[in-house]
Structures are given as structure tokens and as C-alpha cells.
Amino acid sequence: MTNTDPKPTQHESSDAQRDALAEAKRLMAEAEAHERRVALREESARFLDERGEHEGAEHERREADLERDAARTAWDRAQALQGPTQVTDAGLEIPIPTRDVFVRNLETVAPKADDASKPKGL
Numbered sequence: 001m002t003n004t005d006p007k008p009t010q011h012e013s014s015d016a017q018r019d020a021l022a023e024a025k026r027l028m029a030e031a032e033a034h035e036r037r038v039a040l041r042e043e044s045a046r047f048l049d050e051r052g053e054h055e056g057a058e059h060e061r062r063e064a065d066l067e068r069d070a071a072r073t074a075w076d077r078a079q080a081l082q083g084p085t086q087v088t089d090a091g092l093e094i095p096i097p098t099r100d101v102f103v104r105n106l107e108t109v110a111p112k113a114d115d116a117s118k119p120k121g122l
Contacts, residue, residue, distance in 0.1 A: 020081045027078035031102075034071035038064050039110040061112070068106065075102050 041064035048057035076099060 024078045024081040027074045027081070031071045031074035031078065034067045034074060035106060035109070037067045038071065038106065041067060042110045042112070064110070064112075071106070072099060072102070075099055 041060045045057040045060035045064065048054070048060060079099070
């Protein structure tokens with residue numbers, strides 16, 4: 001007699017969960033790498049503006065925006081795989097930042113050049 005039950009076995013389910021965890025970790029690492037590149041591009045744009053190289057600064061800002069979009073996509077995909085928390089191999093649940101939290105953090109760490117020139121509180 002064969003098992004025709006379409007429900008996955010516990011072993012298959014845990015393998016799928018482990019694969020989803022691994023993919024979510026990879027996506028989070030990818031998003032963090034994009035965040036670091038955003039910060040570098042924004043810093044480069046500020047430096048180029050100070051030197052009067054406005055065309056180069058504008059290019060850096062466009063590249064920073066592309067990196068920012070790529071980071072958001074990676075965070076969204078990781079969250080879709082994991083839900084609002086990540087379960088580690090040791091069984092600990094760690095919250096994954098939501099897109100809004102990520103954007104707020106990114107704006108704090110690497111504000112856009114237009115925002116950086118404005119005084120805080122306005």
C-alpha cells in the first residue's frame with residue numbers, strides 16, 4: 001500500500017524550513033551589503049559635491065538609489081520567506097526588521113544628500 005497523502009512528512013517539512021532559513025539568511029546578508037554600498041555612495045556624492053564635481057556626485061546619488069532599492073527588495077524577499085521573525089538553528093527567534101524600520105534606519109545611517117544639508121528639526 002502506498003501513501004497517497006499529499007501532506008509533506010515532518011522530515012520534508014523541516015528540510016523546507018531549513019532551506020527557507022538559509023535563503024532568508026543569504027538575502028539578509030545581501031541586503032546588508034547593499035546598505036553598506038548605499039552609505040559609501042552617499043559619502044562619495046558628498047565628497048564630489050564639495051570638490052565641485054556635481055555630475056559625478058549626481059551619478060553616485062543615482063547609484064545609491066539603485067542600491068537602496070536592491071536592499072529593500074532583498075529585505076522584502078527575506079521577510080516573505082521567514083515572516084516577521086527568523087528562527088535560528090539553535091531555536092532562537094530573532095525579529096527581522098520590517099521594511100519601514102529598515103528605511104528609517106537607512107535614512108539615519110545614510111541620509112540622502114538633499115536631507116543631509118538640511119538642519120535637523122525642520
